[in-house]
Amino acid sequence: MWATLVSAIAFGVVLASIIAIAAMGFTIQFGLTNVLNLSFGSIMTVGAFAAYLGLEQGINAWYGLVVGGLTGAVVTLVLGRGVFRLYARRGAKLFEMMMVTLGLGLVIDYTVQAISRNNVYQFTVLQAAPLRFGPIIVTPTQLIVIALGAAIFLALEGLLRFSRIGKALRAMAAEPSLARSCGIRTGQVVIVTWLLSGFLCGLAGVVYIINSQSVGYTTGQDFLPLVVAAAILGGVGSPGGAAAAALLMGVVTQVVAAFGSAEYSTVAGFGILVVVLLTRPSSVLSRGSAETRLTI
Template sequence: MDVSDTIARGKEQLRMQPLLLLAVLAVVVLTIDLIARLAGVEVPLSNGRSFGGALSMSRFGGLVWNGIIVGLIFGLAGIGLSMTYSILNFANFSHGDLVTTGAFTGWGTSLLLAGWGIGDLGHLLLVRPGSGANPNEIGASIVQAPLSIIVGVIVAAVATVLVAVAIDRIVYKPMRDRGGIALLIASIGAALALRYVIQFVYGGRNRGVTSTQEVTTPIAGFSVNMHEATLVIVAGGLMLGMHFMLQRTKLGKAMRAMADNKDLALVTGIPTERVVTATWVLGGALAGVAGYLYVLERGTIEFNLGWFLLLFIFAAVILGGIGSIYGAIAGGFVIGLVHEVSLIWIPSDFNAAAAFLIMILVLLYRPQGIFGGVTTA
């Protein structure tokens, strides 16, 4: 097929699908408007509004950077959700509350280490449920107490793995042969139970946890937010580690084989139950770390933060191609960038809608997602 045939086919698709045409036109108009804003060009329109306007490169760069940070969170948490679907074939709605589990257990440990001798132990371990030492007095930050942050990340991963494996053994394993719908409904029940256990133990109050003192550090003439830098390093390292594990280890090959054909994997001697356990271990660890890093960057924590993030995580996984970890990462970046960059044109109350609109368009015209197909690779 030559170039003219491809162009003709594209024109035919646009003519037959007006919604796609509108989406393409919207992208073109927004791109032109963005260029005009960056160039400082403003064109008045007949309705009293204007096209273009002033947009500094620093603000645009800040929005893109925020999108990358948010995308890393969505992508990291989405890997575990995608793995669960590809190997166990059900959408795990308790995944968001595993994110919350990692956030609270990790930060309870970090506050305890950073604030040892400063605040009441119960106040620190339960992540400041009431009045007491404030975050700046405790000093939990990567600059003031780096060891507490490192240990917090590890504890967040381990604690979430224990909870995820326990839920699998108690709830999902006895139901594994009943189909995806039964498991999905069970996961909703597990999510509600876990969420309100967290609320009972830690309280329902939104509270600050990270110190705001000396978080920004000058490096090579630039002011670098060390919490964001830590997030990028940890999340990026874990994503590279997952790639290496899937492509270079026996466990990764076994997981890819199970994702392709579970029955054939069982016949060929792959220990499927061990692979399932490994899926929960890896997925739970990544979810817990994602929750911890989200709070590290955000600075505050609440019992339903994972529930609020779950829709974005699902959107990232669906956009990238449910079942593909690389799709989850790519989808996370797309959702994160749209979520933040859309603030140029719309108020912050509506930027979530822009991210979900992108997901809907992908579902309409490429249901298999960016990386299309159910595969862990």
């Protein structure tokens, strides 16, 4: 009983680390640009496939993480400056922009499907004997995933709190026009946001397939519900909140899978979001006519 619970929690932390990396990227992007980017999962898939192709070429798995992250960053920047800005200039509002991102996700997903011939590919790296800590059995890979999640969380918090660009980023997320009149180069901050969130997105895609050991065109889209739910649950624009929400959802998902039914574990994770929507709706309240504007 206790052993099952403890090991379920350990698995939950592993899952949470992956959700957290993606959700932190998502929440930074959403908090600053106000684009609810539903093609985020598709870009995760692209990053994951880039790492897969890299490994096929014989590069080291660690570089695979970098390749996935950079691919995500570049793709996100190109889409942000190229596609999203085009629509914003034509007067697209928040939910129109969200629809654009959905159509874009569809295009990316099925392009990947066409190129990957609708196959699921094995992605096996970092194979090593599992380690045993009391009742918990983890593979070194899972430990690395947890360490990576924690390291990225700390690095991101440090960046946002102490660096100049991080402060500019937070100022702009709070009030873009005020930030601009204080002399912050808002255009540059937006570019940094696309790059940073895209990097986290691609990285999360690679970490996800390192853990699941396979990659297919639905990889990112299957994972998207947990990411968006964690970002909304944690309060948009707050990486700390996203990480905490990811931890909660990861642990609940795995505990339900261990004790209840595996089929409903994702539903349980989503159930937390529903409970929050019902009990604390102030976090997602509409602001009526004074709607938030896109800053891209």
